[in-house]
Amino acid sequence: MRTDASVHAVPIPEGLLEPALTVGKVTPGSLDDQVLAFPETKPPKQWYLALAVTLTALGIGVACIGYTFTTGIGAWGNSSPVFWAFDIINFVFWVGIGHAGTLISAILFLFRKRWRNAIARFAEAMTIFAVMCAVIFPLIHVGRPWLAYWLFPYPNERALWTNFRSPLLWDVFAVNTYFSVSLMFWYLGLIPDIASMRDRTTSKLRKTIYTVLALGWRGAASHWQHYEKAYLLLAGLATGLVLSVHSVVSFDFATSVVPGWHMTIFPPYFVAGAIFAGFSMVVMVLVVVRETMQLKNLITMRHLDVMNKVILAMSCIMGYSYMMEGFTAWYSMNEYLHHGFMNIITGTYGWAGWITISCNIFIPQLLWFKKCRSSYFWMILVATGVTIGMWFERFVIIVISLHQDYLPSAWRIYKPTMIDFGILLGTFGLFFTLVLIFARVLPVIATTEVKAILPDAQPSHGGSHE
Amino acid sequence: MSQQKPTPPILLGAVALGAAGVLGTYFAAGPERFWANWVLWFVLMFTLGLGSLFIVALEHLVSAKWSVPVRRIPERLATLLLPAIPVGLIALGAVPVLYPGSRPEAAHHPILAGKAFWLSLPFFSARTVFAFVLVVIALAVLVGGSLKQDVSKDPAFNFRARKFAPAFMAIFALVITLVAFDWISGLTPEWYSDIFGVYIFAGAFLSGLAATALSLLYLQGEGRLEGVRQDHLYNLGAFLFAFTVFWSYIGFAQYMLMWYANMPDEVIYYKVRLAGAWRAITFALAALHFILPFFALVTRDAKRDPKRLRRVAILMLSAHVLDMYWLIFPALGGSPRFGWPELSFALFFLGGILLWIRGAMQKGEDMPVGDPFLREGLEFRL
C-alpha cells in the first residue's frame, strides 16, 4: 500500500499546531544584534542594585563559612543523632538544581526538540553555577577543609588509599565529572558565539579576550562536522550523567540501613526530583530574564508552557515515588519503616512533611490548566513552591529519618543555627551573583543554535525534523 | 489494504503440540510447574501488550511526529492485552499454589499476618480484574479510536488521545506496579523493593520497543510500510539502546543497594538467584540483557541497520523472557527447571502470540492514514 506523501493528507487542525519558536521576524543578524547587545553594553542601574543584593547575601555566606572555619562544625546545628543536616540538604538541593540544565542541553538535544535551543545556554550556565554552590558543602562540612585533597586517591607517604566502597567517594568522582563535563559542554557551545562577539566588537581588549576564548573558530564546514559529532557525543554522555550523578548522590542514603533511607526507589526518585527542582529554577529565572532583557520573542510562552509541562510530569513521578514509599512502609511490615513514614506526616517535623507534599504534589497540579501554564503569577507561584518543597523534601529525608531511627534512647530534636541559614543564604547569593554576571558578560541565548532553527535557516529539501 | 495470507500450518501445529504438552504438564509434572509456566507466559503477554500500549500513549503525550507512520504497529501489538485477560483470569488459579501470602498459614506468619488480607485470593483477584478493566478502557480509547480514525479521518481523535495520554500514564503506573508487586514479587511476599514497579516497566517498555522494531522490519520485508526510512529505524534503535541502559541501571541499582546494606530479608532474593545453577542464569541475564545489546547498538550506524536491529530485537525479546523466568521460576525452589513442560508452554504461547499478532497485522491500515501528522511523520529526517 502506498503511503508516501502523495497520499491524500488530512489537514492539520489549528488546535494541534504548535506555536512558532520565535515571535515576529527574527533573522540571524537581528538575533545577534538583540542578544549580543548585552555583553557589549553597560548594564542598567537595576542590574547593579540586584548585584548589590546578591553580593550581600554572598557576603553573609562567606562570613558564616569563615566563622565555621575558625570555630568548628559546632557552630552548626548538627548533633547526635542528626549528624547530617543543612550541609547535605543544601548539597543535594544544589546538585539537583543543576540537572535541569543538563537535561535541557543534552537529553532534549538527543530528542531533537528544537525549542531547547533558545534556553539551553542559560540552563547550562545555571547547571555550572548550581554545581559550584553544591560543591561548597562537602568541602566545608568535613571540618578540616584544607585536607579535602585527601578525598582523592594520590600516592602518599602513609601508603593509604581512599575507600572506594564508600558512596561518599563515588560522590566525589560523580560531582567532579559532572562539573567537568558540564563545563566542557557549555564551553564548546559558547565557542561559535564568542567567535561572533569577536567579529563584532570594536574594543581591542575585548577582541583579544574573545579571540583567545574562541580558539580561532572560523565556521569552517569541516570543523562544523567534527564539532557537531562532538556535541552529539557529549549530549549522549551528559545524558548518562543526568541519570548517574543524582543516583550516586542518592546512594549516599540508600546504601545505608537507616529506616527511610534504604529504599531501592531512591535513584530514579532523586533524579526525577532533581529535574523537577531544576526546571522550576529555570522557569523562575527565565521569566525574569525574558522580561528584563526583552527576549520575549526568543524565549516565548511556548517555551515556558513546555517547561511547565515537564514540571507537571515530574511532579506526577514524585507523587508515584511518595506513594511507593508509603505503600512499602506498610507492605514491608517493618515497624521501623512504618514509624519513619508516620513521622513524616505526623511526627515532630510533620509540618515539614506537609510542606513537602503540598509544594511538590498538590500545588503543581495547577499546571494542568493552560491558564496557569501561561500566567506569570501562577507559574512563579508553582515554581517557588517547588523550590521550597524540594528543599524541604531533602530536609524530611535527612532530618526526620535521622532524628528517630532504631534506638529510642538516641532520639533527639534537631535545631539549625543562624550559621546554617547564613550559609544557605550565601549559596543563593553566589548562584544569583554568577547568574547576573553571566547575563551581562556572555550571550544568554545560544545564538548559533537558534540561528540554525530559524525558518529558512536550512536549505530546503522538503524534510521535517520533529 | 490488509493482506490475507493463509496461516502457516507449522504455527498451528506448534500451538496444538504445545497445548498437548501444557495439559500434560499439569498432570505429569505437577500443578506447581504448570502454574509457574502459566504465570510466566501471562506476565510476558501482559508486559508486552502493556509496553506497546505505553509506546502509543507516550507518542500522543509528547505529540511526536516522527513516530506517526509506525504507530499502528505498537497499537496492534497492544491488542495482545485482550487474550492476555483470559490467560490472566486462569492464572488466578496459581495464587493458592504458588503465592504463599494467600494461603491460610499466612495468617500466622510473623511478616505476612498483617497483610494476609491484601495477599489473599479475593483481594488479589479484585485488583487484577480492576487492572484488566482499566486496560480495556485504555485500549478502547487509544487503539480503538486510532483504528476508527483510519476511516473517519477525524482529527478529534488526536485531541482525545492527547487528553487521555496523561490519564493513561497514571493507569499504566498503577497497573504495572500491581503486576510487579502482586504477580511477580508476590511469589516472595516477605521481600519488597520499591523500585520493582520501575524495573518491570523498563522490561515491558523494552519488550514493546523490540517487538515494534521486529514487526516493522518484518512488514518492511513484506513490502508494506513504504515511506518508512532508516531515519525512523534510527530513532527506534536509539530508544532500544537508551532503555537497555535504563533497564540495566535500574537492575543494578536494586541489586547494588541490597548487596550493600546486606539486610537478610532483602538479600535472600539474590542469594537464591546466585546459588548453584541460578548463578549461571544471572550472569547470562546480565550478558544478554545489557552487555550484548549495549555494544551491538552503541554506534550510530548500528542503530539504523535493519539486519542489526532485527538481531538485537530478537535478542531483547529473548532476554525479556529470560528476565521474567529469572524472576518467577525460583519460586519453584531448587535449580532452574527447563524441560518438556517449559518447551510445550513456549510452543503453545509463543505460537498463540504469533498467531494473534499475525491476525492483528491485518487489522486496519498499516499506517494511521487518518492522522493529520502522517505526512510530516513520513517526511522526517534526522
Added chain:
Amino acid sequence: MSKKSYAVLGLFDTPDALMHAIPKLRAAKLGTVEAYTPYPIHGIDDALGLRRSPLGGMVLVMGVLGALTAFGFQYWISAIDYPIITGGKSAASWEAFIPIMFEVTVLFATFTAGLGMLLLLNRLPFFGHPVLSSKAMKSITRDRYALALEAESETFDSAAAAQALEAAGAAEVEVLPAPDRSPFLTSDYILRTLGSIFVACLVAGLGIYSLIKWFPLLAPMKYMQDQPRLNAQKASTFFKDGHGMQPPVPGTVARGYLPTATGTQEAAATLVNPLPRTKEVFAQGRKVYSNRCEVCHGALANGAGSLTAAYGAKPANLQAQQFRDYPDGKIYWAVVNGKNAMPAHAAYLTEPQRWAVVHYVRALQRAQNATDEDLKVVAP
C-alpha cells in the same frame, strides 16, 4: 608575506544559494572547496564530500579505556595494594567499583570528544588563518554563508576562481592572502608547548605542595591542635589540684562490682551459692584464695598465714567449728564487707569470684575434717 593568494572567498546570501554553488565549484576543480557558515548546514558534509568524522570511534575506544582503567585502578587499590575489609564486604567487591567506573568512563570519553575535536581534528586553537582577518569574517559569523576555493598548489588561478564563484551566485568575492604561518605542528611548537606545560606543572606542583604543608600551621587551622579537653597525664586548670587525672568519686563502684550483701551478716545467711561445684569453679576459687586469702588465713584455712604479730590482729581459723557451721551466705558476706580487721574484698572480686572462693573454703574445711565417707572412691 607572500603575494600569492591562498584562497578566494565568495559570500552567499542564503543557504540554498550556497548549496547550489557547491557542486558547480567542485566540478570546476579549481581548488579545495571549503565552506564557512555561521551555523552548521544540513547536508553540506555530503555536498562537500567530507569524510566521516572519526570522533565516534575515538570516543568509544577512550571510553572503554576509561572503564578498564577505573575498574583496574580501584581493584588494584582495594584488593591488592592495601586490602581492607570495610562494612563486611570483601576487599575485591566489584559492585562497589561500578559507579566510579561509569563516571570515569564518561570523563575520559568527554575529554576525548572535546579535546580531540578541538586539538586533533580541528587543529584549534589556531589564530593565524587568513579567513579570520578577512573582510568577510564579520558576515560569516553573523548571517552570511561563504565558500572558499583554497589553493592546492602553486598553479592556483585566483582570477578564475573569483570568476567561478561569481558565476555560481556569490554576492561578493574576496581574495585572501597566504597565511602567515608555518605548518601547525613544528618541533619548535611541540617543544615550546611541552616545555610550558612542564614549567606550569612544576610551578603549580611546588605551589600546591607548599600550600598544603604550610596552610594547616596557620591560624585558624592550627586551633584544632589545641583543644580545651582533658588529656591523660596532663595538667588541667579545671581541677583545684591542677591534675587532669582525678581519682574516682568516693562510693564509685565499678561495673559488676556492686556490693550485693549489704545487710547484716545474719541476714546474709539466706543467700545461696549460685555456682555449681565444678572443677573450673574450684580452680577459680583456689586462685582467688591463694591471691587474696592465703596470706592471712593460711594455705589450709587454719589461720596460720604469713602475718607476723606486728600486724596486731589474729586472722580467723576457718577450720574452727564456728566457721564450719557458717552457711555459705555468711562467709560470702564476710568476703564482701570484711569483718573486724579483715578489709572488704568486694572492690576487686567479681560476683563469680566471690562465690567461687566460698566453695574453695568449704573444700578446705572438708579436706581438713574428712570422714570415712570422703575417702570412698566414687564409681566412675
